[in-house]
Amino acid sequence: xxxxxxxxxxxxxxxxxxxxxxxxxxxxxxxxxxxxxxxxxxxxxxxxxxxxxxxxxxxxxxxxxxxxxxxxxxxxxxxxxxxxxxxxxxxxxxxxxxxxxxxxxxxxxxxxxx
Amino acid sequence: xxxxxxxxxxxxxxxxxxxxxxxxxxxxxxxxxxxxxxxxxxxxxxxxxxxxxxxxxxxxxxxxxxxxxxxxxxxxxxxxxxxxxxxxxxxxxxxxxxxxxxxxxxxxxxxx
Numbered sequence: 001x002x003x004x005x006x007x008x009x010x011x012x013x014x015x016x017x018x019x020x021x022x023x024x025x026x027x028x029x030x031x032x033x034x035x036x037x038x039x040x041x042x043x044x045x046x047x048x049x050x051x052x053x054x055x056x057x058x059x060x061x062x063x064x065x066x067x068x069x070x071x072x073x074x075x076x077x078x079x080x081x082x083x084x085x086x087x088x089x090x091x092x093x094x095x096x097x098x099x100x101x102x103x104x105x106x107x108x109x110x111x112x113x114x
Numbered sequence: 115x116x117x118x119x120x121x122x123x124x125x126x127x128x129x130x131x132x133x134x135x136x137x138x139x140x141x142x143x144x145x146x147x148x149x150x151x152x153x154x155x156x157x158x159x160x161x162x163x164x165x166x167x168x169x170x171x172x173x174x175x176x177x178x179x180x181x182x183x184x185x186x187x188x189x190x191x192x193x194x195x196x197x198x199x200x201x202x203x204x205x206x207x208x209x210x211x212x213x214x215x216x217x218x219x220x221x222x223x224x225x226x
Binding site for chain 2: 004006009032034036041042043044045046049089093095100101102104105106107
């Protein structure tokens with residue numbers, strides 16, 4: 001039973017355009033969400049996060065949107081750059097239960113075409 | 115500051131052999147985790163620790179053991195390796211009060 005779902009295994013975007021990566025979750029107890037970026041043969045690195053009390057968080061070219069009623073979040077990358085080509089993982093946690101454990105989606109492989 | 119280091123980077127085991135995957139962090143983080151990532155899948159939590167001497171099971175603990183005798187080290191032990199344990203293993207850590215986990219580079223393990 002997947003609690004965090006990333007339904008698009010891959011996404012291709014032209015350099016300079018917007019990349020939108022989507023994530024859905026089923027556990028209504030999740031209250032903190034994170035995006036991680038992973039290059040081949042490396043460990044994931046933290047990108048951006050959002051608490052359930054917010055609906056948007058920005059950090060430079062990266063913006064995460066949270067729609068709690070739809071149990072959906074998205075990561076926007078504008079403008080996309082070739083160096084953004086990587087696998088992006090969505091992760092969620094239930095901080096309200098005192099847990100830092102993360103539940104990960106399967107990931108979306110983003111390819112930014114020069 | 116090396117962050118989270120993992121050894122070895124690669125290993126091939128025969129069925130039934132055992133080994134220990136090493137993980138060390140130099141950030142004085144209390145929280146440490148072991149994940150496995152199978153092809154096309156997300157990371158699944160094997161074991162975690164909230165501090166020295168305290169460990170607990172994650173989602174997929176069967177076939178693994180851990181110990182946490184120091185803040186820095188969190189080794190993962192595989193006993194009686196099986197082909198189903200072929201995977202990439204990641205260690206991660208973070209400080210209390212933060213959700214941002216720092217990951218090591220991973221260990222690619224093949225059991226044949």
